[in-house]
Amino acid sequence: MRLRLLVLALCLCACGCGRSRGTRNEGGSSEPAAPGSEAESAPAGEEAAPAEAPRNAFTDITEDSGVRFTHFNDASSRKYLPETMGSGAAFFDYDGDGRPDLYLVNGAPLLGDRSRAPSGILYRNLDGRHFQDVTRAARLDAPLYGMGAAVGDFDNDGHPDLLVTGFDEDRLYRNRGDGTFEDVTQAVGLTNRGFSSSAAFVDYDRDGYLDLLIGRYVEWTPQSDVACSPDGSHKTYCTPEVYKGQSNRLYRNVNGRRFQDVTRSSGIYNPEGKTLGVAVLDHNRDGWPDLAIANDTVRNFLYVNNRDGTFSESGVVTGMAYSESGATRGGMGIDTADLDSDGYADIVIGNFAQEMDALYRGSEKGYYVDDAAQAGIGLPTLMTLAFGTLLADFDNDGWLDLVFVNGHIEPDIAQIHPSQSYAQPMQFFHNEGNGHFRLLTGKSGSVFQLPLVGRGLAAADIDGDGDLDLVVTQNGRKAVLLRNNAAAQSWIRLRFEGRASNRTGYGTVVRAVAGSKVVTRSLTSGRSYLSACEPVLTIGLGNESRLDRLEIAWPSGITQTLENPALNKLLVVEEPAPGKGTTR
Numbered sequence: 012m013r014l015r016l017l018v019l020a021l022c023l024c025a026c027g028c029g030r031s032r033g034t035r036n037e038g039g040s041s042e043p044a045a046p047g048s049e050a051e052s053a054p055a056g057e058e059a060a061p062a063e064a065p066r067n068a069f070t071d072i073t074e075d076s077g078v079r080f081t082h083f084n085d086a087s088s089r090k091y092l093p094e095t096m097g098s099g100a101a102f103f104d105y106d107g108d109g110r111p112d113l114y115l116v117n118g119a120p121l122l123g124d125r126s127r128a129p130s131g132i133l134y135r136n137l138d139g140r141h142f143q144d145v146t147r148a149a150r151l152d153a154p155l156y157g158m159g160a161a162v163g164d165f166d167n168d169g170h171p172d173l174l175v176t177g178f179d180e181d182r183l184y185r186n187r188g189d190g191t192f193e194d195v196t197q198a199v200g201l202t203n204r205g206f207s208s209s210a211a212f213v214d215y216d217r218d219g220y221l222d223l224l225i226g227r228y229v230e231w232t233p234q235s236d237v238a239c240s241p242d243g244s245h246k247t248y249c250t251p252e253v254y255k256g257q258s259n260r261l262y263r264n265v266n267g268r269r270f271q272d273v274t275r276s277s278g279i280y281n282p283e284g285k286t287l288g289v290a291v292l293d294h295n296r297d298g299w300p301d302l303a304i305a306n307d308t309v310r311n312f313l314y315v316n317n318r319d320g321t322f323s324e325s326g327v328v329t330g331m332a333y334s335e336s337g338a339t340r341g342g343m344g345i346d347t348a349d350l351d352s353d354g355y356a357d358i359v360i361g362n363f364a365q366e367m368d369a370l371y372r373g374s375e376k377g378y379y380v381d382d383a384a385q386a387g388i389g390l391p392t393l394m395t396l397a398f399g400t401l402l403a404d405f406d407n408d409g410w411l412d413l414v415f416v417n418g419h420i421e422p423d424i425a426q427i428h429p430s431q432s433y434a435q436p437m438q439f440f441h442n443e444g445n446g447h448f449r450l451l452t453g454k455s456g457s458v459f460q461l462p463l464v465g466r467g468l469a470a471a472d473i474d475g476d477g478d479l480d481l482v483v484t485q486n487g488r489k490a491v492l493l494r495n496n497a498a499a500q501s502w503i504r505l506r507f508e509g510r511a512s513n514r515t516g517y518g519t520v521v522r523a524v525a526g527s528k529v530v531t532r533s534l535t536s537g538r539s540y541l542s543a544c545e546p547v548l549t550i551g552l553g554n555e556s557r558l559d560r561l562e563i564a565w566p567s568g569i570t571q572t573l574e575n576p577a578l579n580k581l582l583v584v585e586e587p588a589p590g591k592g593t594t595r
Contacts, residue, residue, distance in 0.1 A: 099541025163212030211537030344400030361397025399468025407551030
């Protein structure tokens with residue numbers, strides 16, 4: 012089994028794990044690449060030369076915005092694993108004023124008293140440019156060693172609720188609709204504890220209530236911590252091979268009042284998983300949500316919905332479990348969408364250093380092929396360590412672009428491998444519309460050159476101008492808020508209000524028709540790494556001046572068509588009552 016770092020391979024002998032493990036040649040090592048490895052097999056010259064982004068210019072507005080958040084990871088010489096993994100962020104309109112607000116997940120002491128520890132921070136969006144800390148007023152000022160966040164209206168009362176995942180504890184905060192939240196974790200039955208990571212709200216049984224998938228990482232506690240060291244005296248962060256995996260948890264929402272743990276009965280249970288990223292997709296276009304799982308150093312999972320409350324794990328048979336050479340990789344962030352407009356969902360996974368990030372192309376036959384090298388994202392991502400992974404149309408040209416937020420897990424990595432760095436620039440890949448992506452670098456001093464210890468990544472239109480802005484979280488450092496200054500192109504944004512379907516509208520598919528141009532998008536939860544994007548669907552239409560119609564397919568099976576909707580506006584779409592729309 013390969014290890015991420017040569018130093019961590021050596022440490023396993025020092026800590027007496029008792030198993031022989033192979034080493035991974037990471038940049039700076041004098042070892043040759045192993046035959047068949049990605050470092051050897053990546054085709055040279057496949058990716059286009061980096062270019063500046065004429066229409067995609069992001070500006071760092073953190074300082075002026077009032078977002079002053081520094082992640083607390085409780086890092087020390089102990090090198091406890093959770094210290095280097097967090098944390099995430101979530102955009103959602105908690106107060107219903109039409110502007111997306113921002114929640115930033117925070118850590119806490121891993122040991123000892125947490126009574127004076129920091130909490131996650133909720134920032135209210137005041138005017139699209141400035142944010143105000145309302146954490147205490149919203150009653151969210153309870154310490155937790157948090158990891159990720161997910162957003163969804165679990166009780167269908169019209170107010171988005173907040174799930175915060177964490178080490179050894181998850182919390183579900185019900186939005187009371189008056190600007191405050193209440194912790195209902197125990198009351199609704201979310202009592203199973205573990206090392207949680209990313210999560211997603213998903214109505215897997217299509218009963219109109221959002222169920223909950225919580226990703227789990229490894230079996231780690233301070234008491235079971237393994238002392239990994241290259242020389243017997245200096246400790247490093249151990250890789251997940253040292254620890255047993257944990258099964259993800261699936262909870263069925265019972266009438267918006269409680270959650271029932273259906274992990275085993277649904278077929279989700281697998282204790283070999285080491286999950287960091289989760290995403291929802293319709294793999295086979297049957298109208299039922301499937302689940303894609305990014306695992307760290309073990310194979311990825313694809314759970315296909317059997318439409319009877321159970322899933323079949325199909326990662327291996329569909330081709331997205333391993334790399335093209337049949338190896339496991341260090342999967343971190345994940346996102347899914349139809350990148351090439353062929354009608355089938357593709358899957359992007361951000362991987363560890365010296366492992367190309369993955370782009371699994373979907374197909375009519377249900378198989379995936381990793382097209383990363385041919386698509387232009389392979390070689391540029393070979394030496395980076397990607398966490399946040401996000402697909403979105405940032406210039407509204409009708410094609411989904413790709414952003415990776417990078418950063419290493421080991422602060423001293425440059426001393427071991429000079430070609431690696433702890434802080435790494437994010438990467439923006441522009442979708443050229445021909446199956447190829449172009450890496451955009453920006454000028455010196457731009458946000459694309461900013462070294463970050465990146466972790467979480469989420470998107471929202473914070474200023475209401477129709478293009479998607481970003482927040483990037485860092486491990487142990489400040490969060491960064493980036494405004495998108497894209498040139499004007501046509502767009503429409505859709506906020507859903509489900510009736511027979513879940514109120515948030517997760518799982519809704521929209522087909523926008525403008526002359527010969529057709530753009531299909533779906534609204535899903537999960538995505539990226541430990542983070543949640545604003546639950547509003549953005550559809551870019553390029554230079555189109557007229558939108559003929561929107562064809563909307565709700566999760567309930569109801570369909571509706573909106574003729575000639577106005578462009579460049581946010582449209583609130585209410586699901587029609589049965590009989591007033593067309594039921595598919």
